[in-house]
Amino acid sequence: MPRPDTEDDVDRSDAVVERYDPQSIEPRWQAYWQEHGTYEVDNDDPRQRAYVLCMYPYPSGAAHMGHVRNYTFGDLLTRYRTMCGEAVLSPMGFDSFGLPAENAAIRTGRHPREFTDERIEELRSSITRIGGVYDWRREVRSHDPAYIHWTQWIFLQLFEAGLAYRGFATVNWDPVDQTVLANEQVLPDGTAERSGAVVEQRDLEQWFLRITDYAEQLLDDLDGLEWPERVVVQQRNWIGRSEGVEFEMPIVESDGSPRSDVPDGAAVRVFTTRVDTSFGMTFCVLAPEHPLVEQIVTPEHRAPVEAFVARSRSTSEVDRLAVEGDLSGRGCATGAWARNPFTGRAVPVYLADYVLGSYGTGAVMAVxxxxxxxxxxxxxxxxxxxxxxxxxxxxEGQAYTGDGPHVHSPDPSAGLDDGCDLNGLDVATAKQVATEWLVDRGLGEAVVNYRLRDWLISRQRFWGCPIPILHCDTCGIVPVPLDQLPVLAPDDVEFTPTGQSPLQSHQGFLNATCPTCGGPARRESDTMDTFVDSSWYFLRFCDPWSAQAPFRREAVEAWMPVDQYIGGAEHAVLHLMYARFMTKALSDLGVAPPELREPFHRLFTQGMIRLDGTKMSKSKGNLVAPEQIIDTLGADTLRLGHLSVKPPEEDVDWEAVGLEGCARFLHRVWRLALPGATPDLTLHDGPAEDDLTRGTHRLVAEVTAAFDRWSYHVAIARCMAFVNDLQRAARSPDGVSRSGFDHAVDTLLLLLAPAAPHIAAELWARRHGGDHVHEQSWPVADPAMLVEETTTLVVQVDGKVRDRIEVPTSSDEAACVAAALASAKVVELLGGAAPARVVARPPKVVNVVTS
RNA sequence: GCCCGGGUGGCGGAAUGGCAGACGCGGCGGACUCAAAAUCCGCUGUCCGUGAGGGCGUGUGGGUUCGAGUCCCACCCCGGGCACCA
Incomplete structure (x- = not known):
C-alpha cells in the first residue's frame, strides 16, 4: 500500500543526505549499553574506582523535568569518568515506600505494592529513554523484602546498642496524613511540609533514633566535606551548637533569707551563653512545664500560674518561640525569688512560654x-x-549585644569578699573569668548544648518498613529475633477512607508470640520514616547480593565513600543529615568499616526547574513532559538543553531552555560528521592545517577544564563555536585538509559522548567501522599545541584600547613596546609627545600612559 | 537582625586584574524556493555620525591600580538559609 506522499517528497529530493533522526538511533544504543553491560562494574574491577550517585527517586511514574536534570548531570559524569579510565559505580534504585502510594490505595483500594511496582517500571523506562546508564544488576527498592529485612536488621542493631529507643514525647501530629512528623518535616510556619496541614501537638509514645549522641561528630566532620557551603551552613544551624554555662540559683525569700516552704536545696538551674552579663540579671525565667514550678509558686500566684501553664501547653512550639511585639501576655510571675550567685541578691522568678523545657535546663537567667x-x-x-x-x-538601640568593656561589677552593695570582678574586660575574656569563678566555687560548669533533637522515626502508616518489635505483657518491649526477619506487612488489607493504617487493626499481623516467654504478644504497628530506608541504600548498592548481612564490609571498602553525590538541595538537613548519622552509627557498630565516617565526600545540588516562575510540580499541573520532547526532538537534544541553559547549580526557568538551538546544533554535527553526507564541504589531501589542529587541541583543553568545574553550559558553548568555525572553514573556497577535518570531527564526537551519547555513538560507529565511542579514551590536549604562533597584542593608551596588532607569541617586552609605539593610532594620540610611562605584559597588552 | 549567594544587551548567560557581551534564544535583513518549512549567509549593547570613526556602558557611590565586571570600603535591590534555642 503506497502511503500518501507528504513530507516524503522532500526526503527523496535530497536523498544523498541521510537526515539526523534521533528516533531511529536512540533506542538502539540504549539497548546496546544495556545488553553489553557497558556500565556494569564488578567489585574487583582493577581500574581506579569511582562512585557516582544520584539520589534515588521516589517512583512517581514517568520522569519529570527535575529527574531529567538530575540524571543528565549524573550520567554525564559517569560516562566522562569512564572514558577517563575509571571504573565508575553508577547504580540506581527506588525509594519506594511512602505516602503517595498509600494515599492512592485509600483512593482506589488497590494494594500499594501493585501501584508502586507499576510506577517503578514507568520511571525506569523514562530514565532509560533519557539515556541514563546504570548498573541495573544492583537495583534496590525500599519495599523489596530483602531490603526490608536489612533495614529491620539495622534497626535491631541500633536498638541493641541503645541508639533506638521508645520514648514518650510531645510530637508533631499531622491531622491530614494521620501520622507524626519529625521536626525537620514541619515548616517554620507550623504546617506540614508534605500535606500542608497545620501540625498539632500530641503526647504519644514513639520510636526515636539517638542522633543527638552524634551531634558533635556531625558538626565537626562537616569540615572535611566538599559540599556546597550553603548546605554545610544549614546543617550547622540545624545542629545548633552553643557553648555556655549552667549554674544554680537557690530559691529564697525576696530579701535573700531562706524560704521555709520549699524543700532544702531547691534551686533553679539556668543555662546561659552570656555568663559574663550575670551582674545584669534582674530576673530569671522558667519554662511553664518546668518541674520546679509546682514547688515554688506562692499561694497568691497559684491561680494565674496554673492558667498560664495550661495555656502554654496547648500552644505549639513554633508559636511559643515566635517572640514578636508586646510580651506582656507571654509571661507570668510566680511570686518566688532566686539568688544570683554573682551578686548575692534575690531576683524574681517568672514563667515565659518562649522558654522551652526541652532545651538547656528549661530555665534562663534574664539580662x-x-x-x-x-x-x-x-x-x-x-x-x-x-x-x-x-x-x-x-x-541608640535597647539591649546591646555587641562587644565592649564590662561595667557595674562586682556589685559594691553585695559585700562579697571574693566577688567576681569583670570590670573593663571584653566579652570573651569576661565569659572566661566568670566561668572560672563559678567552676572554682563549685557553683556551675561549662556545658555545650545542641538544638538538634533525637530523630523520631515512628509513622502510623502502612506503606513503610515495619518496626520489628513485639510488645509482651510480661516481658515488655521485645525485639523480633533476627531469624524471623523480615517482618512484612500483610497482603490482605483493606484501606478505609479514614486513612487509619490497616496494620493497626489487622489481627493476623498484630497477634504474635513472645520469643522470650512464649506468651501472647502484640506486634508493633508503627512503620519507619522512609528516611530510614534512604539513610543506608548507598551502602547496599555496593553489595546488593549480600544475604548474610546488609552488605559485606569489603564491598563497602571497595567503593565508599561516594565520590560524587548529586541531588536536590531540599534534602540539606533531612536525608543528608540522617545518612551521615547512619553511616557513623553503622561504622561504630562494626557493620560498616571503622574508617568510614562520612558517606558522601563531594555533594552537588542542582537547581530546580520552574515554569512561569513557580516550581514545576504535579499538584500545580504545570508540567512539561520530558517524554514528549524525547519523542520529537530526541533525548540528546533534551540533555543538551539542560546542560547548556545555565550553570547547573542554579534554578532554571523552563522558558529559558533553548531546545531549538540544541537541535540545530546536533543536526549540524550530524551533517558534518556523517561520512559521505557532506557534499558542500571542500576537503583536500594536503597536510593538516596548524590552525585547525591547534583549535582542536584548544577545544579539548577547554571542554575538559569546563567539565571539571561543572561548567557544562560553557563546554557546550565551546563545542558550538567550534562547529561553527569548522563548518565555515570547510565551506570556504580553499576548504580544509581531510586529515585535519577528520581529527577535528572525531575529537568533537569524543567530547560530546558524555553529553549527547546517542548521536556521538552513532556517528562514531559509522566513521570507525562499528567501534563504540564510549569505550574510547578521553582525549588529552598536547600542551605544545595550545600555544599559538601569533597572538593579538592589545594596545592601550591610558587604559583604553586603541589598537590591536598581530605579533609572534614569543615577542618579548621590547618588541611589544616597539610595535605599540609604532602604531599609527598611538602616534596620533601622543601627538609627538613622549609617553610618561609604558607598561607591557608581553605578548598580550601594552599600555601607553601619557601623563 | 545575622549568615551565605547574586545584580553584565530584549532574554539565558561568557570573561586566571588586561579586547566586556563568547555561545544560545529572540529580532532584523538576505540567499535558496512557485511558495513555505528546513538549511545557509550577514547584522543585532547604547548614543552621536551618511561614513570612517567617536562618546557612554557590567546595581549605586567612593577607593586601590598603568589598567577593575573582576580587588577593597560603604550603600541599594533580588534569592536562599537562620532567627529571637537562652
Missing amino acids: PGEDQRDWDFATAFGIEIITTVQRPDGF
Missing part, C-alpha cells in the same frame, strides 16, 4: 541590658534594667 528578648520582657513587666557592657558612642 535585659544585653538581650533584646529579655529587654522586651522586662519592659512589659516593669522590671529593672542594668547595663553591664559599655555601649559604644552613639548607640
Whole structure:
C-alpha cells in the first residue's frame, strides 16, 4: 500500500543526505549499553574506582523535568569518568515506600505494592529513554523484602546498642496524613511540609533514633566535606551548637533569707551563653512545664500560674518561640525569688512560654541590658534594667549585644569578699573569668548544648518498613529475633477512607508470640520514616547480593565513600543529615568499616526547574513532559538543553531552555560528521592545517577544564563555536585538509559522548567501522599545541584600547613596546609627545600612559 | 537582625586584574524556493555620525591600580538559609 506522499517528497529530493533522526538511533544504543553491560562494574574491577550517585527517586511514574536534570548531570559524569579510565559505580534504585502510594490505595483500594511496582517500571523506562546508564544488576527498592529485612536488621542493631529507643514525647501530629512528623518535616510556619496541614501537638509514645549522641561528630566532620557551603551552613544551624554555662540559683525569700516552704536545696538551674552579663540579671525565667514550678509558686500566684501553664501547653512550639511585639501576655510571675550567685541578691522568678523545657535546663537567667528578648520582657513587666557592657558612642538601640568593656561589677552593695570582678574586660575574656569563678566555687560548669533533637522515626502508616518489635505483657518491649526477619506487612488489607493504617487493626499481623516467654504478644504497628530506608541504600548498592548481612564490609571498602553525590538541595538537613548519622552509627557498630565516617565526600545540588516562575510540580499541573520532547526532538537534544541553559547549580526557568538551538546544533554535527553526507564541504589531501589542529587541541583543553568545574553550559558553548568555525572553514573556497577535518570531527564526537551519547555513538560507529565511542579514551590536549604562533597584542593608551596588532607569541617586552609605539593610532594620540610611562605584559597588552 | 549567594544587551548567560557581551534564544535583513518549512549567509549593547570613526556602558557611590565586571570600603535591590534555642 503506497502511503500518501507528504513530507516524503522532500526526503527523496535530497536523498544523498541521510537526515539526523534521533528516533531511529536512540533506542538502539540504549539497548546496546544495556545488553553489553557497558556500565556494569564488578567489585574487583582493577581500574581506579569511582562512585557516582544520584539520589534515588521516589517512583512517581514517568520522569519529570527535575529527574531529567538530575540524571543528565549524573550520567554525564559517569560516562566522562569512564572514558577517563575509571571504573565508575553508577547504580540506581527506588525509594519506594511512602505516602503517595498509600494515599492512592485509600483512593482506589488497590494494594500499594501493585501501584508502586507499576510506577517503578514507568520511571525506569523514562530514565532509560533519557539515556541514563546504570548498573541495573544492583537495583534496590525500599519495599523489596530483602531490603526490608536489612533495614529491620539495622534497626535491631541500633536498638541493641541503645541508639533506638521508645520514648514518650510531645510530637508533631499531622491531622491530614494521620501520622507524626519529625521536626525537620514541619515548616517554620507550623504546617506540614508534605500535606500542608497545620501540625498539632500530641503526647504519644514513639520510636526515636539517638542522633543527638552524634551531634558533635556531625558538626565537626562537616569540615572535611566538599559540599556546597550553603548546605554545610544549614546543617550547622540545624545542629545548633552553643557553648555556655549552667549554674544554680537557690530559691529564697525576696530579701535573700531562706524560704521555709520549699524543700532544702531547691534551686533553679539556668543555662546561659552570656555568663559574663550575670551582674545584669534582674530576673530569671522558667519554662511553664518546668518541674520546679509546682514547688515554688506562692499561694497568691497559684491561680494565674496554673492558667498560664495550661495555656502554654496547648500552644505549639513554633508559636511559643515566635517572640514578636508586646510580651506582656507571654509571661507570668510566680511570686518566688532566686539568688544570683554573682551578686548575692534575690531576683524574681517568672514563667515565659518562649522558654522551652526541652532545651538547656528549661530555665534562663534574664539580662535585659544585653538581650533584646529579655529587654522586651522586662519592659512589659516593669522590671529593672542594668547595663553591664559599655555601649559604644552613639548607640541608640535597647539591649546591646555587641562587644565592649564590662561595667557595674562586682556589685559594691553585695559585700562579697571574693566577688567576681569583670570590670573593663571584653566579652570573651569576661565569659572566661566568670566561668572560672563559678567552676572554682563549685557553683556551675561549662556545658555545650545542641538544638538538634533525637530523630523520631515512628509513622502510623502502612506503606513503610515495619518496626520489628513485639510488645509482651510480661516481658515488655521485645525485639523480633533476627531469624524471623523480615517482618512484612500483610497482603490482605483493606484501606478505609479514614486513612487509619490497616496494620493497626489487622489481627493476623498484630497477634504474635513472645520469643522470650512464649506468651501472647502484640506486634508493633508503627512503620519507619522512609528516611530510614534512604539513610543506608548507598551502602547496599555496593553489595546488593549480600544475604548474610546488609552488605559485606569489603564491598563497602571497595567503593565508599561516594565520590560524587548529586541531588536536590531540599534534602540539606533531612536525608543528608540522617545518612551521615547512619553511616557513623553503622561504622561504630562494626557493620560498616571503622574508617568510614562520612558517606558522601563531594555533594552537588542542582537547581530546580520552574515554569512561569513557580516550581514545576504535579499538584500545580504545570508540567512539561520530558517524554514528549524525547519523542520529537530526541533525548540528546533534551540533555543538551539542560546542560547548556545555565550553570547547573542554579534554578532554571523552563522558558529559558533553548531546545531549538540544541537541535540545530546536533543536526549540524550530524551533517558534518556523517561520512559521505557532506557534499558542500571542500576537503583536500594536503597536510593538516596548524590552525585547525591547534583549535582542536584548544577545544579539548577547554571542554575538559569546563567539565571539571561543572561548567557544562560553557563546554557546550565551546563545542558550538567550534562547529561553527569548522563548518565555515570547510565551506570556504580553499576548504580544509581531510586529515585535519577528520581529527577535528572525531575529537568533537569524543567530547560530546558524555553529553549527547546517542548521536556521538552513532556517528562514531559509522566513521570507525562499528567501534563504540564510549569505550574510547578521553582525549588529552598536547600542551605544545595550545600555544599559538601569533597572538593579538592589545594596545592601550591610558587604559583604553586603541589598537590591536598581530605579533609572534614569543615577542618579548621590547618588541611589544616597539610595535605599540609604532602604531599609527598611538602616534596620533601622543601627538609627538613622549609617553610618561609604558607598561607591557608581553605578548598580550601594552599600555601607553601619557601623563 | 545575622549568615551565605547574586545584580553584565530584549532574554539565558561568557570573561586566571588586561579586547566586556563568547555561545544560545529572540529580532532584523538576505540567499535558496512557485511558495513555505528546513538549511545557509550577514547584522543585532547604547548614543552621536551618511561614513570612517567617536562618546557612554557590567546595581549605586567612593577607593586601590598603568589598567577593575573582576580587588577593597560603604550603600541599594533580588534569592536562599537562620532567627529571637537562652
